[in-house]
Amino acid sequence: xxxxxxxxxxxxxGYPLNVLKFSDDDKIIIQNEELKExxxxxxxxxxxxxxxxxxxxxxxxxxxxxxxxxxxxYAHYPSINCPNLINPDNWMGAKDEPLRGFSxxxxxxxxTTGIIVWSDVFLHxxxxxxEKIAIIVMDTQGLFDTLTTATGNSRIFALGTLIxxxxxxxxxxxxxxxxxxYLQFATEFAKFAAADKNExxxxxxxxxxxxxxxxxxxxxxxxxxxxxxxxxxTFLEIKPHQKDExxxxxxxxxxxxxxxxxxxxxxxxxxxxxxxxNQQMYDGNWGEMDEEFVKELAILIDHLLKPExxxxxxxxxxxxxAAEYFGYLDxxxxxxxxxxxxxxxxxxxxxxDKNMNTLIDSCYDQYxxxxxxxxxxxxxxxxxxxxxxxxxxxxxxxYKTSKKMGNKNHDLxxxxxxxxxxxxxxxxxxxxxxxxxxxxxxxxxxxxxLFQEKHEYQLQMIDDEKAALEEMLKEMESENKSIIERExxxxxxxxxxxxxxxxxxxxKAIKELEIEMENCKISIEKEKTTTTKKLYEEKHRxxxxxxxxxxxxxxxxxxxxxxxxxxxxxxxxxxxxxxTKEQNNRIAAKEAEQERQDAIxxxxxxxxDRDKFEKLYAExxxxxxxxxxxxxxxxxxxxxxxxxxxxxxxxxxVGMAICGDTQYPANVIPDKSLCFISNDGKEYSRDEYYVLCxxxxxxxxxxxxxxxxxxxxxxxxxxxxxxxxxxxxQNNSWIVGKVIQNQNFxxxxxxxxxxxxxxxxYLVRTT
Numbered sequence: 081x082x083x084x085x086x087x088x089x090x091x092x093x094g095y096p097l098n099v100l101k102f103s104d105d106d107k108i109i110i111q112n113e114e115l116k117e118x119x120x121x122x123x124x125x126x127x128x129x130x131x132x133x134x135x136x137x138x139x140x141x142x143x144x145x146x147x148x149x150x151x152x153x154y155a156h157y158p159s160i161n162c163p164n165l166i167n168p169d170n171w172m173g174a175k176d177e178p179l180r181g182f183s184x185x186x187x188x189x190x191x192t193t194g195i196i197v198w199s200d201v202f203l204h205x206x207x208x209x210x211e212k213i214a215i216i217v218m219d220t221q222g223l224f225d226t227l228t229t230a231t232g233n234s235r236i237f238a239l240g241t242l243i244x245x246x247x248x249x250x251x252x253x254x255x256x257x258x259x260x261x262y263l264q265f266a267t268e269f270a271k272f273a274a275a276d277k278n279e280x281x282x283x284x285x286x287x288x289x290x291x292x293x294x295x296x297x298x299x300x301x302x303x304x305x306x307x308x309x310x311x312x313x314t315f316l317e318i319k320p321h322q323k324d325e326x327x328x329x330x331x332x333x334x335x336x337x338x339x340x341x342x343x344x345x346x347x348x349x350x351x352x353x354x355x356x357x358n359q360q361m362y363d364g365n366w367g368e369m370d371e372e373f374v375k376e377l378a379i380l381i382d383h384l385l386k387p388e389x390x391x392x393x394x395x396x397x398x399x400x401x402a403a404e405y406f407g408y409l410d411x412x413x414x415x416x417x418x419x420x421x422x423x424x425x426x427x428x429x430x431x432x433d434k435n436m437n438t439l440i441d442s443c444y445d446q447y448x449x450x451x452x453x454x455x456x457x458x459x460x461x462x463x464x465x466x467x468x469x470x471x472x473x474x475x476x477x478x479y480k481t482s483k484k485m486g487n488k489n490h491d492l493x494x495x496x497x498x499x500x501x502x503x504x505x506x507x508x509x510x511x512x513x514x515x516x517x518x519x520x521x522x523x524x525x526x527x528x529x530l531f532q533e534k535h536e537y538q539l540q541m542i543d544d545e546k547a548a549l550e551e552m553l554k555e556m557e558s559e560n561k562s563i564i565e566r567e568x569x570x571x572x573x574x575x576x577x578x579x580x581x582x583x584x585x586x587x588k589a590i591k592e593l594e595i596e597m598e599n600c601k602i603s604i605e606k607e608k609t610t611t612t613k614k615l616y617e618e619k620h621r622x623x624x625x626x627x628x629x630x631x632x633x634x635x636x637x638x639x640x641x642x643x644x645x646x647x648x649x650x651x652x653x654x655x656x657x658x659x660t661k662e663q664n665n666r667i668a669a670k671e672a673e674q675e676r677q678d679a680i681x682x683x684x685x686x687x688x689d690r691d692k693f694e695k696l697y698a699e700x701x702x703x704x705x706x707x708x709x710x711x712x713x714x715x716x717x718x719x720x721x722x723x724x725x726x727x728x729x730x731x732x733x734v735g736m737a738i739c740g741d742t743q744y745p746a747n748v749i750p751d752k753s754l755c756f757i758s759n760d761g762k763e764y765s766r767d768e769y770y771v772l773c774x775x776x777x778x779x780x781x782x783x784x785x786x787x788x789x790x791x792x793x794x795x796x797x798x799x800x801x802x803x804x805x806x807x808x809x810q811n812n813s814w815i816v817g818k819v820i821q822n823q824n825f826x827x828x829x830x831x832x833x834x835x836x837x838x839x840x841x842y843l844v845r846t847t
Contacts (some may be wrong), residue, residue, distance in 0.1 A: 758830075
């Protein structure tokens with residue numbers, strides 16, 4: 081059969097199926113044949129049903145959102161037409177992929193009419209509960225357009241609420257007070273359900289989400305579910321100053337649905353809605369949406385349709401199977417065909433009747449099943465009555481313990497209907513059963529006679545066979561006896577023959593053993609003689625070898641004695657050498673001690689000389705004639721002591737610089753920013769130094785190695801010898817150098833080396 085929805089672009093293995101639409105005169109046209117086939121498919125009809133729908137004002141993107149829901153479903157759940165999943169990790173598809181599925185378009189003209197169901201059913205097996213689930217997706221005609229009457233709007237919303245377990249109320253901008261009129265039917269229905277006060281006290285409808293599109297108040301409530309939750313709680317809060325009507329609506333909304341949620345979506349972007357500058361038709365791809373919208377859209381759809389969020393359709397807390405669900409759909413569709421929208425009370429009564437009739441059918445089926453199970457065991461009319469009563473009691477017990485809608489009147493009414501159906505079936509079954517019992521009795525009698533005749537015949541046959549067997553047994557016993565006697569005679573003869581053969585073999589073996597023993601004795605005697613001779617020869621050979629060994633041992637002992645004597649001589653020589661070495665060491669120690677004593681005397685003399693010089697210059701030492709300076713500064717005083725000029729005619733002043741822990745005479749040339757000394761054969765530059773200042777100095781030529789009185793010294797060596805300040809001339813350059821106490825030469829820095837000169841002048845104090 082061709083689907084009633086004419087414009088059916090095949091997409092994702094399904095197409096939109098228009099199951100209910102409005103005629104031009106606002107009458108409902110039902111086209112649910114394909115829907116019936118879809119819900120009664122062998123893979124679907126016994127599954128629990130999850131109807132998912134979106135409802136709201138027209139041209140607000142309901143179908144657009146549903147198509148992205150279809151993408152999610154095809155990516156995460158197998159379906160009747162598509163058993164393989166389509167890339168769950170990238171369920172939104174490519175950025176530029178056009179949107180297909182339910183028909184949609186941007187603009188001001190409505191695109192969806194009536195109620196449209198997607199022709200493919202999605203399947204899910206819940207691992208936690210083991211329930212097998214079928215998911216169907218429904219699109220609804222937009223409310224409040226210019227073509228649909230108020231009655232039509234009410235019908236659409238009432239039907240959507242009745243047939244959905246997950247319903248999304250699609251709104252724009254904010255939730256307004258007058259928009260709660262959409263929920264008037266649900267609240268009225270809930271009032272009647274509450275008035276019945278059934279024992280379950282259950283809410284009549286499952287999940288409702290307020291989806292607010294193009295949300296702009298994100299500073300107050302952020303996008304998404306969390307912000308939506310706080311916004312909805314604030315909006316539905318019952319406040320003391322509100323009118324009773326507003327309080328009542330809010331109260332019954334909360335009592336109508338098992339779960340109320342809200343999500344806030346941002347605007348999808350200018351490229352989606354289009355403008356005058358951009359006249360290109362938008363094809364629904366998500367690449368042109370704002371990133372924030374895409375992110376929130378993905379979160380929203382995952383929240384609605386992920387496995388743990390699937391909500392089964394229930395009526396009076398009974399989870400409906402797909403086939404049962406179609407029965408309710410058919411009832412509701414036909415109920416809404418009238419020109420006037422049915423009242424909530426009427427719909428509630430229809431729902432109660434449908435629910436109770438379903439329960440009655442289940443109890444009646446239980447009764448019939450019990451009858452069939454026990455029918456073969458019935459043999460008398462009394463047993464028919466017993467089976468009937470037991471089966472009826474079981475059916476009534478099932479009715480009593482099952483969940484029921486309505487009040488006590490409904491309960492009694494449908495209980496009577498159940499009892500009446502059972503009794504009608506019982507009357508029919510009773511007539512049939514009594515007739516069957518008579519036929520069974522006649523058949524039993526015939527069977528008994530046949531069985532008796534057959535039994536007597538079988539007994540006669542058994543007696544005849546018994547006599548024949550006894551005769552045969554006697555013949556067999558006689559024959560067996562003669563056979564046994566013959567066998568015994570033959571066996572004895574055979575034994576005697578074997579005995580004679582064995583005795584003959586034993587005698588022969590004994591003779592052979594005796595001969596072999598004689599041969600062994602002769603062989604042993606021969607071996608004994610030969611062995612004795614060999615032993616004597618071996619003894620003689622060993623004695624000879626022993627003599628040779630003794631001789632060799634004596635020779636080796638003599639050799640060892642000579643070696644020991646040689647070792648003793650060597651040891652004596654070593655002892656003599658050690659004694660000689662020890663004597664030499666003693667002599668060397670005495671000489672070293674003498675040298676040490678001389679060094680001590682020399683050091684003591686040096687101490688005496690140093691004390692002499694320190695006393696001599698005690699007064700002058702108190703005066704600060706060494707002035708600190710560096711190569712970046714000018715002379716610290718105009719009285720700096722001049723040593724002479726270098727080859728470039730620059731003045732060279734007397735300075736002192738530290739190298740290691742020792743103070744050495746230094747050359748200071750301020751015009752060249754230089755200061756250098758010599759030590760260990762090398763020339764060293766210094767940035768920091770001291771300059772000798774004063775008018776009481778002069779230069780005195782060294783003669784005969786004698787240090788003049790009041791010679792200026794800069795420091796001490798490690799051996800506590802004075803380091804005197806002196807100068808020498810090298811290639812027309814006066815150079816300051818050092819003269820160590822008791823040395824008759826000067827060392828000066830020259831061309832990166834330390835040069836030794838024999839002619840030099842001491843620096844002395846004149847006063």
